[in-house]
Amino acid sequence: MSNLPLPPGNLGLPLIGETLSFFSDRHFTSKRLKKYGKIYKTSLLGKKTVVMTGAKANEFLFRNENKYVKATWPKSTQILLGSLSLAVQSGELHTSRRKLLYQAFQPRALEGYLPKMVQFTQAYLEKWLKMGEFTWYPELRDYTFDIASSLLVGTENGSDTPLATLFEQWVKGLFSIPIPLPWTTFGKSLACRQELLKYIQKIIENRLHNPTTETDALGLLLTAKDDQGNSLTLEELKDQILLLLFAGHETLTSALVSFCFLTAQHPEVMAKLRQEQQNLGITPPLTLDQLKQMTYLEQVLKEILRLIPPVGGGFREVVESFEFEGYQIPQNWLIQYLITETHKDPQLYPEAQRFDPDRFAPNQEADKQANFGYIPFGGGLRECLGKEFARLEMRVFASMLISRYQWELLPNQDLTLIGIPTPQLKDGLKVRFSEYS
Secondary structure: OOOOOOOOEOOOEOOOEOHHHHHHOOOHHHHHHHHHOOEEEEEEOOEEEEEEOOHHHHHHHHHOEOOOEEEEOOHHHHHHHOOOOHHHOOHHHHHHHHHHHHOOOOHHHHHHHHHHHHHHHHHHHHHHHHHOEEEHHHHHHHHHHHHHHHHHHOOOOHHHOHHHHHHHHHHHOOOOOOOOOOOOHHHHHHHHHHHHHHHHHHHHHHHHHOOOOOOOHHHHHHHOOOOOOOOOOHHHHHHHHHHHHHHOOHHHHHHHHHHHHHHHHOHHHHHHHHHHHHHHOOOOOOOHHHHHOOHHHHHHHHHHHHHOOOOOEEEEEEOOOEEEOOEEEOOOOEEEEEHHHHOOOOOOOOOOOOOOHHHHOOOOOHHHOOOOOOOOOOOHHHOOOOHHHHHHHHHHHHHHHHHHEEEEEOOOOOOOEEOOOOOEEOOOOEEEEEEOO
16 A cells, blocks of 8 residues: 555535536636646546546556446446447457457558548538538538538438437436436437337348448448457447547547638638649649648648547546555546646746647657657547547648638637537637629
8 A cells, every 4th residue: 555645626515516617617727726736536426536647658558458447437437438339348358349349440441432522522612612601610510420420320410310319318428427217418319329229220121231432430330340250339430430520520520620711810820821832733633642731731730639529538547556646646536637727838848838730740740759748639549449530631621621612700609618528619600601703
């Protein structure tokens, strides 16, 4: 038993701890970091929790996965994602399932997804041009959901199906107090999960009875086998598809909104992005080789993901007590690591609140300064499986948008960032959209 003290902090009220403040106060974390420093204790969602912040803490957690810590989620998230979901699996099962699911995101698969991504993007850009003025967040939700449902499960116009409505309600409960009563946020999400699984099962069964040559993730997963030659069961497939839809839609919407918002506020960045597109002389159809040449666009996207990462952090469960930075971290406690706060570290990112894509220029490469100092997609064994899918879609969207269109923020709107479940602007980003001349 360690003689070292527990980290400083406050466990709050019995049972609920500081959960209510965590959800209601958007400055919850920054207040405690200021008061206690980079490591402190609290109690969230019924569990005693240590918050560990910064590149050094991330490296310790990611390198000691399955030794001192294992990945976990709040109870509400675990239940709503499902017990067979890759997100809640650990150890050898997680490794084998991750390898199997990766087949839907390997380079050859991504290349096959590109033409449809371009097609959807062009259709939405033309739609927005006709609309002129609109709120962008719900439109971008539809855009990313149409792409995710088409490329992941082969369902066209997904945003117009019950799948989208059910999905939107389901997401709301992912980080909630898990009281399964019909009128609670969690209870409503739980009911939606059951309906979503029925809907996904119909899609899978239809595909099994009517095989297609279409290249999508579901098609790849239906034929994928692990090292022992085993395929995914129907129940596993349902949970994994639900996870893929979440990963390929919810977080991506947040990243695209941030791109549209921050570039509108920085016309000098917008001008440099346009200049790059013109200098490269991009001609349709867009190819992977063309996207790789857009080095300034890559810098901008990296800075977007640094400043407003779509996922603010993650959780680990302590499986064996350990010591860190002069404190004891007890077994069975939760640990929360913070992506957003890591990306604000002034030692890694001077003037961290400033939007500055040049910090990722080839001669600076701010993301290479410290191991796990830049982690918009997490890190280690649990790094986001759909990372390259998301990066591809962001580059396609940004390139096609910047090269032909312009937009400005409409006045009298609330541009406050809301953080849960993913960052979004309070009034949804109201814009005037037109062709660039």
